[in-house]
Amino acid sequence: MADNDDILLKIRHSAAHVMAEAVIQIFPTAKIAIGPAIENGFYYDFDLPRTLTPEDLEEIEKLMKAVIKGKHTFTRQVVSRKEAEAMFKDQPYKLELIAELPEGEEISIYTQGAFTDLCRGPHVANTGEIDPAGVKLLSISSAYWRGDEKREQLQRIYGTAWRNKKELDAHLTMLEEAKKRDHRKLGRDLEIFFFDDEIGPGLPLWMPKGGVIIEELEKLAKEMEAAAGYERVKTPHLTKESLFLKSGHLPYYAESMYPPMELEGTTYYIKPMNCPFHHKIFGCRTRSYRELPLRLAEYGTCYRYEKSGELFGLMRVRSMQMNDAHIYCAEDQFETEFMAVIDMYNAYFKLFGIEKFLMRFSTHGKEGLGKKYVDNEALWLKTEDMVRKVMTKSGIPFTEVADEAAFYGPKIDVQIWSAIGREFTLATNQVDFAVPERFNLKFMNKAGTEETPLCLHRAPLSTHERMIGFLLEHFAGALPVWLSPVQVAVIPVAEPFNGYVAEIEAMLKTKGIRARADLSSDRFNAKIRLAQAEKIPYMMIAGEQEQTKKTVSVRLRTGEQLKDLAQSAFADLVKGKITSRSLSLQ
């Protein structure tokens, strides 16, 4: 496997160089930036005299294939800094990269045919090792130089590259399949949510079926949180400006907030997060160490003015309902509390069968102290160490990323990927050693002196929006029974059995099962097709035989059939799957 990855990496990285060569053939004055191999392919960033069109893409692909067929050798050469600077004197982006290479580091260049690039490698030995039928350019987009929105905007060409045509086709088919499980498409087809121009971008409308899913998720959260010692609170959507000044969010966070409202000389803001409200509840009176850990939970609705281009279906919205909670604890309780939160994540992920995720530990960056981060290096180091220890002890794999923390402390984020491959933070668990201080939160410790608690911010079920967006994709719309808006479609074989079917529907409903009889004039086959398209887990079918024997036949959405079940046996089966929140249907 490692060998495979290795050769694919070389093919992709080499394809990027070949593409750069092709682009330079068309635009001799092109300035080249960087062109790495990425998952499934490669890209290269260019500064070009004009914007590229889809026709250019075809032309570039044609030229690439010609270059590949030329069977040019990739030659590696080590050069001095001076030589490199002379070689790339017309390539400002390369010069910038060279200038940043540390003294003493080897500077290598790779040449194939007429194209030379500053590059660390590795590459295939010869362009002939790339199968031209395994390479395809996918899209043109833009990218900022060095990922900095204040710097030059470059044109990026994305491509995919594989060992051969068969692998390429398989990948393209996979992309097509992924589009079908895109939550934006499923959400509309299954009538779960939609957006309306008159309401506004990023403000989803949840339809009745979406409402069911939300209710079920909240029920789950309530159960889990009650069992873990959380208490539920409710706080307003609005607050005076002074609260966010105190929390430090203004002006730091102002550009992500809806603009202020002025009324009778007072300025109000809509809340982008719940923390300051919960801090107020903690601080409403003197707290005793006996009350800690105090865990305040709320499915709080927040509003954030995300930049227009950042919106993405349900995964990135402007109004969101967060599975929020704040845990106030003493320092010696931190490890247990933090671990309990991680355990809760894992319980949820197991319940949903989420296997592909990454826990990311974000720490501060020294340079941001006093700017991006609260200016207290000792506390940063201390809390980061605490988190690192807990995580290591838990044995859960995680990656550590510097300079990605929240401004008040280190955090563990859970990263997931959308159907089309975009990465998102699903859940988060953040340490806050700074804001309780700002709110002057205190508890009386055993010794009778005042102490400031630590605060954990956590949202294991993310927001309803992102969670449901993710779950729709994760299950390709075929939600587990307990989350399915309609759990049983009750279908008569023909009209004369409508009465029997309605009886069964009523019986299932009294047992708390979401059943829906289809008494329309459609033919029986069409009813099955509709229920199947709606991804209803159970299609309960009844006709002459069932009516006589007082039984039911069941078709699962997987296509399997259960024949001649007693009515009660079927109801018990469904009920069991619901209460156990099972992923299986039988």
Add this chain to the structure above:
RNA sequence: GCCGGAAUAGCUCAGGGGUAGAGCAAUGCUCUCGUAAAGCAUGGGUCGACAGUUCAAUUCUGUCUUCCGGCUCCA
């Protein structure tokens, strides 16, 4: 927010300087039908919005709005 693309019926899409079409869905009628699409009929569109060019704009041009692919950013 930035770069590029797009917007025609509830959905998927065709069309094109002379005010629009299909399939599915919806509605009505007919039909005694066993595990993924019965038949017939009917209704439905300021062709995203606002300007401009033109005898005439849904079609051409501009601005705006929204969506899509990325970048940046994030629950």
